[in-house]
Amino acid sequence: xxxxxxxxxxxxxxxxxxxxxxxxxxxxxxxxxxxxxxxxxxxxxxxxxxxxxxxxxxxxxxxxxxxxxxxxxxxxxxxxxxxxxxxxxxxxxxxxxxxxxxxxxxxxxxxxxxxxxxxxxxxxxxxxxxxxxxxxxxxxxxxxxxxxxxxxxxxxxxxxxxxxxxxxxxxxxxxxxxxxxxxxxxxxxxxxxxxxxxxxxxxxxxxxxxxxxxxxxxxxxxxxxxxxxxxxxxxxxxxxxxxxxxx
Numbered sequence: 001x002x003x004x005x006x007x008x009x010x011x012x013x014x015x016x017x018x019x020x021x022x023x024x025x026x027x028x029x030x031x032x033x034x035x036x037x038x039x040x041x042x043x044x045x046x047x048x049x050x051x052x053x054x055x056x057x058x059x060x061x062x063x064x065x066x067x068x069x070x071x072x073x074x075x076x077x078x079x080x081x082x083x084x085x086x087x088x089x090x091x092x093x094x095x096x097x098x099x100x101x102x103x104x105x106x107x108x109x110x111x112x113x114x115x116x117x118x119x120x121x122x123x124x125x126x127x128x129x130x131x132x133x134x135x136x137x138x139x140x141x142x143x144x145x146x147x148x149x150x151x152x153x154x155x156x157x158x159x160x161x162x163x164x165x166x167x168x169x170x171x172x173x174x175x176x177x178x179x180x181x182x183x184x185x186x187x188x189x190x191x192x193x194x195x196x197x198x199x200x201x202x203x204x205x206x207x208x209x210x211x212x213x214x215x216x217x218x219x220x221x222x223x224x225x226x227x228x229x230x231x232x233x234x235x236x237x238x239x240x241x242x243x244x245x246x247x
Contacts, residue, residue: 005109008033008083008151012075013093014065017043019187022131023096024052030102031089033057037079039065058082068199068245071160071213083151090147090157094187096131098122104181115150116165116172119182127189135185145184146176158216161203166216201236202245 009031013020028034034057038045049059060079067075080088087109097105108117123141126134146165149155149172158166165172204226207213214222226233 003110004106005087006032006085007087007089007105007109008035008080008085009089009091010035010076010080010083011091011093011095012037012039012067012072012079013041013045014039014067015041015043015045016093016192017041017045017048019126019131020045020093021048023093023187026096026099026131027091028052028054029099030097030105033083033085035079035082036060036093037062037075039067039075068203071163071203073157073159073163073216076157076163080157086151088149088151091184092186095121095184098183098185101181101183104179108177108179108182109148112150112177114175114177115153115155115167116146116176117148117182118144118146118176118178119148119184120180121145121184121186123186123188125189126187131185131187134187144178146172148182160207160213160217161200162217162221164216164218195240198236198240198243201233202240204233205237 007030009027013036024034034053036049036053036057036059038049038059038061040061040063046061053059058079060082076090080090120142121144122135123143124131124134124138126138129137149165153167155165155167155172157163165176167175204221207217208222208226
């Protein structure tokens with residue numbers, strides 16, 4: 001085993017303070033560095049992060065949420081550029097590492113033979129409970145994600161929506177090392193979920209009409225999922241449009 005690797009957790013956020021208060025406590029226990037891009041939060045996120053982040057952490061803020069127009073990868077590229085660790089984990093303010101496998105994460109990265117490590121995401125309904133209680137009560141739906149990569153090896157997030165890791169033009173899906181012992185919780189059912197879904201629908205509809213925005217997106221979304229949900233996507237996109245793009 002090599003020396004213990006250092007890891008930065010990098011994520012954008014906007015008005016997601018209630019869940020961020022819970023997830024950040026757990027994530028700060030394992031992340032050597034936290035890098036956050038705050039896109040115009042007005043719910044106290046700025047004051048909270050300035051109070052709790054450590055000297056090695058990085059907080060960047062812009063005046064508005066530019067994800068709808070510029071895409072998720074633009075946000076992730078800006079904040080991950082501030083990381084100074086061996087590895088980067090592209091996370092989210094409503095996600096945290098399973099608190100029972102912190103050492104497993106270190107061991108997996110120390111022994112990783114590839115530059116991308118895949119992990120399990122367990123989706124948790126956390127509408128009312130604290131996250132620890134929610135995990136115990138919820139029926140967990142699981143899927144695999146590739147959000148962890150070695151820094152400085154030419155790997156980056158690409159894609160307007162449903163972004164993924166690429167090395168040049170090559171999707172890193174096939175080269176990712178899968179580790180069952182690395183798990184994160186994704187907490188659903190919070191107050192911003194409907195807003196996020198309508199925003200995603202607006203972005204999907206836009207990408208359907210602009211081929212350049214589809215370039216790096218997993219074909220599954222446009223070949224299978226979108227055709228089966230076109231009416232739903234259009235209705236939710238219209239709702240988001242009426243509320244004002246940029247939220």
